[in-house]
Amino acid sequence: KAGVTQTPRYLIKTRGQQVTLSCSPISGHRSVSWYQQTPGQGLQFLFEYFSETQRNKGNFPGRFSGRQFSNSRSEMNVSTLELGDSALYLCASSLDLVSYNSPLHFGNGTRLTVT
Amino acid sequence: KQEVTQIPAALSVPEGENLVLNCSFTDSAIYNLQWFRQDPGKGLTSLLLIQSSQREQTSGRLNASLDKSSGRSTLYIAASQPGDSATYLCAGGGATNKLIFGTGTLLAVQP
Numbered sequence: 001k002a003g004v005t006q007t008p009r010y011l012i013k014t015r016g017q018q019v020t021l022s023c024s025p026i027s028g029h030r031s032v033s034w035y036q037q038t039p040g041q042g043l044q045f046l047f048e049y050f051s052e053t054q055r056n057k058g059n060f061p062g063r064f065s066g067r068q069f070s071n072s073r074s075e076m077n078v079s080t081l082e083l084g085d086s087a088l089y090l091c092a093s094s095l096d097l098v099s100y101n102s103p104l105h106f107g108n109g110t111r112l113t114v115t
Numbered sequence: 116k117q118e119v120t121q122i123p124a125a126l127s128v129p130e131g132e133n134l135v136l137n138c139s140f141t142d143s144a145i146y147n148l149q150w151f152r153q154d155p156g157k158g159l160t161s162l163l164l165i166q167s168s169q170r171e172q173t174s175g176r177l178n179a180s181l182d183k184s185s186g187r188s189t190l191y192i193a194a195s196q197p198g199d200s201a202t203y204l205c206a207g208g209g210a211t212n213k214l215i216f217g218t219g220t221l222l223a224v225q226p
Contacts, residue, residue, distance in 0.1 A: 004158070006158075033214070035216075042216060042217070042218045042219070043204065043206075043216035044216075045213045045214060045215070045216075048213075055212075056211075056212055056213055058213060090158055090159070092158075092159070097212075098208060098212070098214050099146055099208055099212040101146065101147050101164065101166050103149065103161045103164045104149065104151075104159070104161055104214070105161065106151075106158035106159040106160070106161075107158050108156075108157050108158045109157075109158050
């Protein structure tokens with residue numbers, strides 16, 4: 001069974017640009033969560049999608065948005081990039097909502113560098 | 116608001132030693148506590164998930180416990196091996212249904 005696939009693996013963008021990251025969950029998984037990982041703040045929750053609906057959102061500005069498609073694939077978008085957005089963005093999928101005790105399966109992440 | 120703390124931040128042990136990693140959380144309304152490992156440049160690998168109604172879970176050389184009353188979880192690794200070297204993270208979900216991660220313990224097992 002294929003794992004969680006995130007594309008691209010690496011991105012370099014300039015301040016002010018926007019970026020879209022993609023996540024393909026494990027087949028049959030309906031929940032997709034996104035996390036930002038930085039050396040200073042660690043792993044922080046961005047949002048969780050289930051059945052194409054955002055079910056939960058972390059404390060990030062509105063520049064961070066996401067969506068989920070009918071096949072459970074998900075994208076997240078960051079607009080007006082800032083230097084502080086440089087991070088490893090991790091996507092995780094699970095059979096059910098995280099709060100329903102479904103183990104998370106993570107992709108290898110997208111490394112975003114903003115210059 | 117759930118806060119998760121892991122101590123120590125780094126740990127180095129000789130191969131074969133048994134070790135314990137600690138995780139503390141503030142929200143006793145935790146619905147589960149999960150342990151992950153992360154290898155450099157990679158995503159997280161799920162190790163164990165303890166539901167709020169459970170006290171412990173075991174998988175091979177790993178045993179994780181959960182004590183909601185004291186706000187603590189421990190991950191016990193028996194007979195450590197160099198391949199166990201990684202960063203170990205715990206994560207707890209609370210009343211907000213958000214999974215909150217600790218900052219991790221960097222484990223080095225020396226051959």
